[in-house]
Amino acid sequence: MTEKLKVSTDLQKLWQRGCDFLGVPYAIMGGAMTWVSERSLVSAISNAGGFGVLASGSMNPDLLRAEIQGTKELTKQPFGVNLITLSPHLMGLIDVCIEEKIKHVVLAGGLPSGESIQRLKDGGCKVICFAPALVLAKKLVRMGVDALVLEGMEAGGHIGPVTTSVLAQEILPHIREIPVFIAGGIGRGEAMLSYLEMGAAGCQLGTRFVCATECVAHPKFKTAFIRSSARDAMPSVQLDVRFPVIPVRAIVNEASKEFARTQQCVVERFSRGEITQQEGQLEIEHFWAGALRRAAIDGDIEFGSVMAGQSVGMVTKEQPTIEIIQELIAQAETALEGRLIA
Ligand SMILES: Cc1cc2nc3c(=O)[nH]c(=O)nc-3n(C[C@H](O)[C@H](O)[C@H](O)COP(=O)(O)O)c2cc1C
16 A cells, blocks of 8 residues: 555544444545446555445446456455446346455445345445435444445436435434445545534545546546536436436536437427337436446547536546545645634
């Protein structure tokens, strides 16, 4: 691991629970990003003292195994794996995590089944889940999950309707049994600190890590991040309640406009009786298939999906992962010092 920055006693106290849970010096998780969070970025985050998480969104069990083994070659520090509960390969992916002795698995993309949680726990994995509301947070605790992530709608990628600050206030005071991490819209250390002071065990960031030097995202994808402001990262628009759209926050581009036109066209054809509701819904859902890869890997930032959170405005340059992490810590420390002096 690269030279560690010494953390003040005050900051250490605030995130000790998160550090102990993850087994890392800094309770900063690198949110898994499909196509982006592969061995290079994940190992860089873990080597810098944070907790990298591999994204398996595009992988079958064989690919995941290869990626885990590749990551282990690049870091001896702990890292986790993110599994999408809707994956047709879920049980196979779980088995790979267990066989590869992964200690932390994040289950994303909807409420996980009791079976998947149990299988992971029986296999020796700690299970981390997303809680989009207090009632679900309590249910997940009862189901035996080991930690929660509260992710607000400021985040990049698939989002819910509630902001990070409201989720934190709604859930943090009521869940003390297990560590809770906060994600969505965190671009600087002061924000990270404020959630720790509210009782969070640590934070998870995605957008801030896209322009890490070690990140394999296409240079055009990174440039789009560097050029964009918070207002450019918007949720996908739904035109008609009969054709629901799962909101995804991404930088507005030609594809966003084309998506609106596609929905308009579907609604018109449905109204004329030319297609069924189911056919229309499928067409809408199909629109974004492969779009993140097109942007993040192929560099087609106009017709692909440039998923990014509102903190994109705080991404101003490409920089080494360790610098990003140390900057976040330094900002938190300065804010803490300021308060102690005052
Ligand atoms: C390009 C991109 C891809 C993402 N892909 C995933 C994913 O595959 N699985 C997941 O659970 N979250 C995904 N996320 C969400 C991140 O893991 C993380 O929680 C989020 O980025 C945190 O909010 P922030 O972007 O405001 O830092 C993605 C986010 C981005 C920006």
